[in-house]
Amino acid sequence: MKFLVAAIVLCIVHTACGGNDIESVFGDFKVSPRQDLPFLELANYDGYTAEQHFVTTKDGYILSLFRLPIQKSCETSKGVIMFMHGLYLSGDDCLIPGPGKAHCYVYSDNCYDVWVPNVRGNFYSRNHTTLNPDRDSKFWDFSVDEQAVLDLPAAIDYVLLETKESQLSYVAHSQGVSMLLILCAKKPEYNDKIKVGFGLSPTAWLDHSRFIVIQLQSIIAPGLTLTGPLLNLEVLKRGGLVQNSAELLCGTTSLAYPFCSILVFAVLGYNKFQITDDVLPVVVGHTPSGTSLKNFIRWGQIQNNGFSEYDYGVLRNVATYGTAKPPLYDLSGVTMPWVFLGSENDYVANVTDIKLLQSKLQKSSLCVLSDKTFGHLDFIYGKDIPNYLTPIVLSYLETGSYTCT
Ligand SMILES: *[C@@H]1O[C@H](CO)[C@@H](O)[C@H](O)[C@H]1NC(C)=O
Ligand SMILES: *[C@@H]1O[C@H](CO)[C@@H](O)[C@H](O)[C@H]1NC(C)=O
Numbered sequence: 001m002k003f004l005v006a007a008i009v010l011c012i013v014h015t016a017c018g019g020n021d022i023e024s025v026f027g028d029f030k031v032s033p034r035q036d037l038p039f040l041e042l043a044n045y046d047g048y049t050a051e052q053h054f055v056t057t058k059d060g061y062i063l064s065l066f067r068l069p070i071q072k073s074c075e076t077s078k079g080v081i082m083f084m085h086g087l088y089l090s091g092d093d094c095l096i097p098g099p100g101k102a103h104c105y106v107y108s109d110n111c112y113d114v115w116v117p118n119v120r121g122n123f124y125s126r127n128h129t130t131l132n133p134d135r136d137s138k139f140w141d142f143s144v145d146e147q148a149v150l151d152l153p154a155a156i157d158y159v160l161l162e163t164k165e166s167q168l169s170y171v172a173h174s175q176g177v178s179m180l181l182i183l184c185a186k187k188p189e190y191n192d193k194i195k196v197g198f199g200l201s202p203t204a205w206l207d208h209s210r211f212i213v214i215q216l217q218s219i220i221a222p223g224l225t226l227t228g229p230l231l232n233l234e235v236l237k238r239g240g241l242v243q244n245s246a247e248l249l250c251g252t253t254s255l256a257y258p259f260c261s262i263l264v265f266a267v268l269g270y271n272k273f274q275i276t277d278d279v280l281p282v283v284v285g286h287t288p289s290g291t292s293l294k295n296f297i298r299w300g301q302i303q304n305n306g307f308s309e310y311d312y313g314v315l316r317n318v319a320t321y322g323t324a325k326p327p328l329y330d331l332s333g334v335t336m337p338w339v340f341l342g343s344e345n346d347y348v349a350n351v352t353d354i355k356l357l358q359s360k361l362q363k364s365s366l367c368v369l370s371d372k373t374f375g376h377l378d379f380i381y382g383k384d385i386p387n388y389l390t391p392i393v394l395s396y397l398e399t400g401s402y403t404c405t
Contacts, residue, residue: 032278035285039066039092039116039124046099048108055158056129057120057150064124065155066091066116068104074111079195079397080159080168081112084152084176087299088236090123090289091116093173093380096282101383103171106390113163117155119147123238123289137232143298144175145310148182156193169397170197173380174348177202178307181334188333198393199340200379201349204307204357206299208350211376217300221311224297235296236288273373274382283381307357337363339396341389343374367392367404
């Protein structure tokens, strides 16, 4: 079964490159002036002021944090919202669908001070005080665990210091949700720094994930777990293998976009109902954004083992944890409130798995969207974000309650 999955991915990629009539795959594919703009330029193009800040983690990674400061038309700040992107992705995700739709623009329009960190290793955070990401493989020796307990607290503390606030609200997609769960489990003092977490398509347990790439990851995870340093590689780099091989294999740049979009969506899932023609090229121009092979494999471990600690293989697990299998994260320390948003069409974050996560938490609620077509990426790129998602965030922050539609 799992080899069939691998074969299908190869097949999709092969068809995308080998087919004569690539244009027909996506109809007349449009080019957008927004498609390649990095965060600051994209925000400016869309009519917003944006800033870039840098924060250095305890282990030397230099992370980029973007900010949409309070707009001039606002009398006061309603508080800080931090948007945390998902696996292989970047802070650009909260701008991509454009004004009136993208998460960060909607929160900014509602007078929130919006901050957008980027995890180590992604397009905006390939930087370190001593390691060179292009030469030192040690740079790539990390997974979501380091992003959770080193990157996220550095970002939270920096933002609270800069804004002189005592708490922030956290809106996160996918792995961004997992990061705060792990952080609050390991360093419970962070519960007090978060007013509420909004988990868009939250990932923790992946027992029911039917998502092709996670299944692939889980096949290769056991074989690669023991081979430590070999995992210190960059994967899914922006402007890297995916986009370059697209140009190489498919010829011209304009043809590379449809190719890339097929590859990206084979990786991340695609719903033609939500990701509109004008937004699709912008998504393709901004994804993927890179991570380490170790983190890629890490998510295969989580599918195999549950929402658990790093799997070093039996011998080192016994030495480290006292058990052959890594233990589950102890979520009893997560006391901050969560609002989860899920969909029955989400192949990554299955509603059954979200409910399992909820059973381990003290304060959480779940809105399963009535729109049964919503997929994993629609939570960040979909045209209906301002109809289904941002009203929940805004309503909860203003009144402490929300209506699930
Ligand atoms: C890396 O960080 C240093 C110090 O903040 C900065 O001067 C430099 O421009 C950064 N390099 C890249 C490639 O972002
Ligand atoms: C979620 O899991 C259930 C139970 O295994 C399954 O029937 C359903 O198809 C899954 N949903 C998606 C979108 O993968």
